Amino acid sequence: MKVNPKFLIMMSALAAGTALAAPAPTATSAGTTAGTVITNTATATFTDPSTGNAATPVTSNTVNTTVTPITGFDIVYSDSSADGTTAAVPATYTEYNRPNTLAGATVVTAYTVVNNSNIDNYVVNIVADTTGTGTAPTSVKYYLKTDTTFANEIFSVTLANGGTKEIVQVITIPTVATAGQTYAASPKGTAPAVTTGTVQFPVYNESSNVNTPVTPAANGDLQFTLATIFIPALTNTPNPNPATGNTVTPPTPTTPGTPDNPVSPPGTPVSTDPTKPDPSTSGYSDPTTPSTAIAQNIAGNNQIAYPISGTTTVTFSNVVKNNNSTLSDTVRLFPTDATNNPIGTLNTTTGVFTLTDGTTVRFLSSTGTALPLDANGYPVLTVPSGGSTPYRTLVSTFPISAIDPVPTTILVGVSSGNKAGAVKADATTTDKIVPPGLQFGDVPNTGTNPDGSLTGPGGNAQTADPSATASTAPVTDAGINTDRTVVFPMIISNTGEYNDTYTLQSDTITFRNKDGTTTAVKVKYVDATGTPLPTNTAGDYFTPVVQDNTKLTVYAVLDVPATAAATDGTSPDVTTPSATADYTFVQKATANYSGAVVTDSVKDQITIKAVGSLAVDKYSRINAAIDATFIGTAAAKNPKTANPKDTLNFAIVAKNNYNAPVKNFVLKDSNSLGTTNVYTYSDFQSASATLTGFGVGAAAYFSTDGGTTWATSVTAASVTAANGVWVYVNTDGTLGTNNAPTAGDVVPTGASVQLDISVKVK
Structure with missing residues (x-):
């Protein structure tokens, strides 16, 4: 000043x-002034006896007395x-x-x-x-x-x-x-x-x-x-009576009455650490961003702001008290450190301080208006003698790391204007911002931080065996599944500086069944014991409170239908996915207090294992056609007796009981296979094929020369004892050399081929 x-x-x-x-x-x-001369002369008067008359007065000598100093x-x-x-x-x-x-x-x-x-x-x-x-x-x-x-x-x-x-x-x-x-x-x-x-x-x-x-x-x-x-007698503290009130109201849950949000703000459970007061007990809402709760620790002379995700500005309410009962004081406001000296770069035109990490600090009146600046650009606040004056501290552009945010602490200094010399804090108070933070992803191959780039444990898709049973208590590790329950261990990392709970949202997966129908299954979440997490009214799962800077492992669990068709191990998330591609699903974690949302960046993937068998059965009948009714009888497979010249009718049925299409399928009936000699002791009469479960356009092709050439029908003259009759089904409309099968020919799940052959006993 x-x-x-x-x-x-x-x-x-x-x-x-x-x-x-x-x-x-x-x-x-x-007494009498020094140097004063006191004179004294005596005079005698008398009658002269000689004359009888008054005599001439007689004067004595004069005595002088000088007053000494x-x-x-x-x-x-x-x-x-x-x-x-x-x-x-x-x-x-x-x-x-x-x-x-x-x-x-x-x-x-x-x-x-x-x-x-x-x-x-x-x-x-x-x-x-x-x-x-x-x-x-x-x-x-x-x-x-x-x-x-x-x-x-x-x-x-x-x-x-x-x-x-x-x-x-x-x-x-x-x-x-x-x-x-x-x-x-x-x-x-x-x-x-x-x-x-x-x-x-x-x-x-x-x-x-x-x-x-x-x-x-x-x-x-x-x-x-x-x-x-003059000795400054200032105190600088949180304002115990901010204009926004003295009680913090927790955010309203998105679904009232359900635990979508913590019961109270981030201090839940109530912290006994005085540096982390629970804002549900004493504090106020940020006057410019009401969603930010600010807790006060008056005794500790600090206050802590709990901004929600995306918040870039926090406004604190502070107060300076002048304990000098004689002089008012126009104090300077500034950010400081342990030296009590001002820190940061001061814009002398605006009064805004910019700290080395990019944080800006501005001081305002208690109503949010700009404070006057002194000749050096410092914001000033006049505090009456014996009185107090509130003000606001506006903190903006504070850094929030996406990986691991850290608190921003502003030590606010006030310097008396009634003293000489350099600006130096005569009193300080601490305004602290504790930001939220969230990481979510799969358990990593190494380390402990969640990895959103993985498709599953170890970076591999989880494989389900639909022929096995579902786990009643899923194994919550990252091992290979041996049943039809897939488990994806997921890490919720609360990298923020206050506690929070999290809602977990996941896709419902629609599985293709081997019979052509579909079954929808929703992913569920369990804890390490296999116990399902609680759900809200929307059916989404939510976690218990996760303390700041700690991790919680949850497990995404899904029971694959026993009827699920096999997949081919390829991703469906390509421009032109395979019809039998794997399944992927999205997982998302939402912080219930801070509102931070993290989606697992790479979808987790489920592969359905191919299980089942190819059944081949041969039926015979003497002098009578084989129909579906006969095939269903016990006698259809029994040994028979025939006379020369009897007609032997055979039905060879091959059925795909896998949950996946069968490729490179050829049904062969010939002496060369060493399993029959029918063509040695009989004369070929006819051959045909009945296709069940194939798509439109499927056609049977026959070969009587051991697979060298193929045709859609069989002539008796072409059949030899050595080669007999072979059949395949063309399903992709593409024929190989001499009508041979190609890689695109498949027998669909549940489809069957019935090869009917008629011969006459020689």
Whole structure:
């Protein structure tokens, strides 16, 4: 604060005037003025006896007596306070004891020089005595009280016998004076040796006399004025009565009455750590971002903000109290550190501080308006004597790491404007921001942090065996599944700085069944014991409270239908997926308090294992056709007896009982296979194929030359005992060389091929 010296001079002079309102000191003259000659001549009158008449008066000789000087003077407080004081203990009257003096001030106090001698025109020289002062003043000067402009410095006064002279002492305090320094001075008088005519009187020092003439003082007889440099008496704390109220209301759950959100804000359960107070107990809502709860720890002089995800600005409510009951104070506000010096770069036009990490700090009035700036660009706040003034601290663009956010702590300093020197905090308070943070993904191959780039444990899809049973208590590890329950261990990492709970949302997967139908199954979540997590009314799962900077492993579990068709191990998330591609699903974690949302970046993948068999059965009948009714009888497979020339009818049925299509299928009936000799002892009559479960366009192709050539029908002449009859089904419309099968020909799940052959026993 720049001091106006004239202003202070006038104020001090006014105070001096107030002091002079007390009874004025008076001088006690020692008597007749020194040097006065007392003459004494006697005259006798009588009657002359010789004449009888009055005689001529007779005059005696004249006796002269010269009054000798009695020295004695004093300089006293003009308010008649007792003198004989010291630099450390001045007069009790506050005029001479200034505890709130400002650097650069001019301290003016009134004194009276009294002539206690009998000397007229007594000259008293005046000098300043600073014996015992804490720090030397810049200057100490003396003026007559009537010289109100302090135009003519005096070094002495001349006193009439019994007279007084009123003077003022002017102490100039250095502009660099620091808090608590003391400056003291007293006028000290000396009367020089003087000869008046034949009258001489010696040097006389004030320090050797008191008011009583000729009686020397036992101690010194000075009269000090003491100025103590103003000591800031400020406190800077959270505002216990912010305008937004003294109670924090937790956010309303998205589905009222269900545990979509924590019961209370992030302190749940209530923290016993005083550095992490629970905002549900005492605090307020950010006046500019009401979704941010701010908890107060008044005793610890700190407050903590709990911003939700996406918040970039937090506004704290603080208050400065001026415990000095005499002077108001216009304080400077700034961010500081343990040195109490301002930190950051100050924009002197806007008053905004930018810290090294990019955080900006701005100070506002309690209603959010801009504070005035001093000549150096510091925001200033005027605090009345004995009073308090609230203000806001606006913190913006604080860093929030996506990996591991850390708190932003702002130590707010206030520097008194009533002191000299560099800006330095006289009181501080702590405003702290604890940001949220969330990572979510699969258990990593190495380390402990969730990995969103994996398709499953170990980076592999989970394989389900639909022919096995579902687990009643799923194995919650990352091993290979041996049943039809797939398990994906997932890590929720609360990288933030406050507790939270999380809602887990996942897809419902629609599985293709081997009979062509579909079955929808929703992913569920369990804990490490296999116990399902609780769900809200929407059917989504939610976690218990996860403490800040800790992790929770949950398990995404799904029971694959026993009827599920096999997949081919390829991803469905391509431009042109395979018809039998695997299944993938999305997992998402949402923080219930902070609102942070993280989706597992790479979908987890499920492969359905191919299980089942290919059944081949052969049926025979003598002299009668084989139909579906006959195939279902017990006699269809029984041994038969036939006579020469009897007709033997055979039905060979191959059925795909796998949950996956069968490729490279050829049904063969020939002597060369070593399993039949029917073509040795019979004459071929006919062959045909019946297709069941194939798509439109499927066609049977026959070969009688061991697979060299193929045709859609069989002629008796082409059948040989060695090669017999082979059949395949063309399903993709593409034929190989000589109508041979291709890789695209498949037998669908559940499809069957019935090869009917008729021969006549030779």
